Amino acid sequence: MKNRKIAIVTGASRLKGIGAAICLELAKADTDIFFTYYRPYDAEQPWGSKSEEADLLESRILNEGVRCASMELDLTLTDSFPDLFDEVERKLGKASILVNNAAYSTNTDVETIKSESLDLHYFVNVRAPLLLSVEFVQRFQDGQGGRIIHMTSGQSQGPMLGELAYVTTKASIPDMTKTLAAEIGNKGITVNAVNPGPTDTGWMTEELKKGLVDKFPMKRIGQPEDAARLVSFLASEASEWITGQTIHSEGGFLRT
Template sequence: MTSKAERLKGHVAIVTGVSRPLGIGTAICRTLAQDGADVLFTHWRAYDRTMEWGAAEHWPEKLCEELRASGVKAEHLEIDMSSPDSPYRILDTAAGKLGNPTVLVNNAAHSTRDGYQQLSADILDAHYAVNVRAACLLSAVFAQRFDPSSGGGGRIINMVSGQDKGPMPGELAYVASKGAISAFTVSLAAEVAPLNITVNAVDPGPTDSGWMTDELKTLLRPKFPMGRLGRPEDAARLVAFLASSEAEWITGQIIHSDGGFRD
């Protein structure tokens, strides 16, 4: 039996949207590396600087050093995911520096508050460019370049936010774009199955990844039957499982790994 530390040995993983020490993307990178995968992760500090939590300016470099110290190869790429050529640049960088990728985690997201009174074409377009176009193209080109004879199969894992479970008032552009990814996941899984690529989506539920206020934590905690908030590591463990050979029979699924959260 392959040990957990080796179950992704020889694999190259791409993880988008890794910019904060407490973020889900960071936890995913760490867990994939612990399982033996080499990792290329992306980030975009210009976007983070516009958010309430701000940018962790030197975090990508620190995380890269941490991953390398664990015994795997690691690279990072600062890139604007809203650029139409970003999927090609990401895949080219991964192949050139680490080898042909076998795991893709679409974690990057653009998210701003809107609601019907503020919704505009610009807001919709900004969400579409990152959350839909970039993720869809990255997935498609990943599959186009994947060699099905390489052994072990490929894995595409999309991060979503439970749009099919209930409403998220005030985030219309975000839910529309992430809902599109849920639909895309199911259909892409059927198309690329003959290539031995699985495609799944993970909904981690409300996760304490550094953006929640104390007031929001107090409001959300009673809605989890286990009495605690979601942690980035909860999502990361599921992503790592889906990336492994143990999950080769799971595809086209939207998995609500949210600790039983009920709004």
């Protein structure tokens, strides 16, 4: 069996999502994939999720000629962090790439935000990526070539109305990235974050697309594959001198 790198990608429930695109792009780069999903969250979203999508994604990854495994995982539970790595090691081996893609987002503004909703945003958007990263570092053995990649959004680029809890929690990712990168660089692990900007993962209406397309200089909407190609580069050996960065891969999106 070929000695490939092993990547963990969280939050790859939907075939049209960024998580699925990341899995497939890494698989094309000859990386074994372990991904997580959580159907109950997707079922609550307007765009929904079909129960078979995780199985279909696994089949597509296997068709790239790499190994693949997955598990349904509730990242609001602290036991999920060691459980995930135990399962990865049991099925595939030690991971050297961690992509913290899973996110929790519901519409919240000053009129509707509640502590319970804010807690759920915090559990998935802040606590999970940080403690998964800690678990990754503690188990990392190669001594070089480790990669942690967070997914964030454009909170620092401008306001996101109606997303108060999401913005509040996701805004921690760039600063977390800087400090974590400085703390673990001596272990041979880089840490970076990617902001993909507005991306058509199935949530955009046709009306919204028409309103957004002229804000992109290239006159097209961002696609999951755009973010996935950047993540694949950051996971590669070619990116070894890039760490502590948040890269705004937004296709030149204009906010004015």
